[in-house]
Amino acid sequence: MCVEAIPPPSGRLTRRGVLAGAAALAGTMAAAVPADAASRARDAASPAGRSASGGSARGDTLVIEGGTLLDPATGDVTENAVVVIEDGTVRAAGPRGSVTVPRGADTLDAHGRWVLPGLIDAHIHLSTAAEALDAVHQGATSARSGSTSFYQDIAVRELARHSPGLAPRLTAAGIFVTPDLGETVLADPDLTPLARLQDGVRSAEALRRVVEVNVARGADVIKTRVNERAGLPEQDPLTQVYSHEQLSEIVGAARRRGKGVLCHSYSERGCHDAVTAGIRSLEHGVFVGERTLGEMRRRGTYFTPTLTAIAGLADSADPVLAERGRTYLPVLERAVLAAHELGVPLAAGTDSSGGTVRPIGREVELMRAAGLSALDAIRTATTGAARLLGLERTAGRLARGFAGDAILLDGDPLADVTLLKRPVRVVRAGLAL
Template identity: 30%
Template sequence: MKRYLYFTMVLAFVTQGAFAQKSYIQAGRLVDVNTNKMLLEKTIIVEDNLIVDIKDGFVTGGAEDVLIDLRGRTVMPGLMDMHVHLENETGPRRYLDRFVENEADIAFNSSIFAKTTLMAGFTTVRDLGGSGVNISLRNAINAGKVDGPRVITSGKSIAPTGGHADPTNGMKRDLMGDPGPEVGVINGVADARKAVRQQVKNGSDVIKITATGGVLSVARDGNAPQFQQDEINAVIETATDFGIHVAAHAHGDEGMKRAITGGIHSIEHGTYMSEETMEMMIRSGTWYVPTITAGLSVAEYAKIPGYYPAPVKAKAETIGPLIQETFGRAYKKGVKIAFGTDAGVFPHGENYREFIYMTEMGMSNLEAIQTATLRAAELLGMEDKIGTIEKGKFADIVAVDGDPEKDINAMKDVVFVMKEGKVYKMD
């Protein structure tokens, strides 16, 4: 009887976590994104999916614990990209693919793009527009069926008839039909409210509108406003009732002003953003997600004969090269900036390029990293869970070779990826 009680007590002790395995991550350099300083010789202790402590020096645990030696590397919080499209990737067949690919094809492709993104060090992304497969992808990742980043998704973007996210743009007339709010195409306030509610019903975490024309849609205009003010207001009011944010794709200035007036949470791209609009954003606390990499990429692809249809080629050549300069002005003005690339417009996994383009315009290397960690978490309203390496937060931790404070190109060489305490990459 005594022996039975002894083993019962031991079993209970173990079950309660007294002997739970921990991971000890020894970091030669640690980026403190709260202060934008590089700390030396720290040990991060992880248990289950959380950071439970951070110690000075190189500390080891017990024989049952895991030691991860990153003493020669630079460690930082998991990176975050606030504008990706995980369902697809650029290519000269892109405009044909929508006629030949099934949802299953898109799903299989998206699982590859998701893993590529995670292996590049991005443990959280905001997917801003697809067919709705992105919602299923998020669910599959959350269930552990697919390796990928934490996905905050908008499902299908919302646009007016003929707008940037009207899925029938460029089709022959008998294929165009008259898509409505059930697929994110609206005309008027009632449609706007219905479209938001439909996306929430489908499982979207955030709403995206195309406040102006865009570059890659087969439509003539790339920057004119696409919604009346009452339509924008209706979208944002309805989303706010559900407690979710609205992001606005916007190249033209008037469309940005209407979105900001309506209470938009973030402006994506912002190509023709004026000083007046920047001041509006500062007063309203509106976030700016630049996507410089997308702009420079489409300008380069436009030089390849046949890569884009003629209307797209013209817009890519005109609009694409301008975003980096706009970013530079917005940064110097003091607009709130979160990291975002529009990955999918260029190959997934090359998200690091945004760091280089941001620093070329005067942002410090560590501040650029901060936009992809702390600032991105703030945009998401998740700063209590992710974005920094602190006790009690999710163990989203990555490491690179080299010292990115001295050379931002080091962000290309991600050698370690942990998401919620699970190691996905360790070179």
């Protein structure tokens, strides 16, 4: 319970002011990118990017030609394909001879390579411009934030809007709705009254406050949790921190503002409480059971298992975390396959954080290892993730009207999905990086 009443968020905070501040911060962040990385992105500063020979851009159109094009939506494979990207948007894509190539356009030679839409990381923590750029270079041209401590993800989103070569198209989550905000209580003046709460952010009033401040700050989605963390040895990820009633309060507050909720979850009871409270996507979900998966299928709730993060625990120097990784990964793999077979929608997410950006291709590799076909595994990082993020008409395909985001691979990903971990070229909004 609250010790005393909490006044409503200040009316002085406007979305326009927030976004202006975020854009300014994004510019500061861009300036902080290492010089070599920034120069690589800015070499492609025009919408057309660089030509295949590495020369400067000559116009506002980029043509990717000669590669083998994969459409994840249909599974169609087109050899000797041509993709025309104009002003950052695909204007035409198909076999050579069916596509008119604009005169004077910059070209990217894809002969001998496979061409796929840019990948989507549906759970990543991007707190710096360097991390954002690294994500793009590893093929994640779109992403959804899993929260940041001080609204850095909102600034990264604005950075991507005015300098797409520097960051993925980002759906921002703002700060975590969690019982203990810690130093994050200083992320916004309207959060500081929560510091006096003896029990933390647990009352309906406090839960609504964090959601409201996030929305006022410009967050696109809301992130919360139902269990403790797996990545901290002193915490038990099966311990529940919010009840069904509290989760429902968070979901209700978010829905009233047109926002969905992603929920950090591990235990079956926690997963079930989160899903029945109305969350949009279940994150991690190691011990999710058949009952909850059936509910997810019925409701259309997405599953973002973050296999990469769970597998990474096994490499930890901490024996508690290493044992968790070894124990949890096979359990989660079985849950992923069961979800897929039931028709639960899956989305790929690495849960990268702390300055280390893992390739989204690694998550696709682990989806494949869990039992999905190569095409279905690729869909979790393209069309499936795009639907989760509300980008089904923007990302996940290289078709007319979609974003001009692409990756080039040195071989056939349907035969070897590990190629997705090592894109040889990345195109972001028509910028050849």
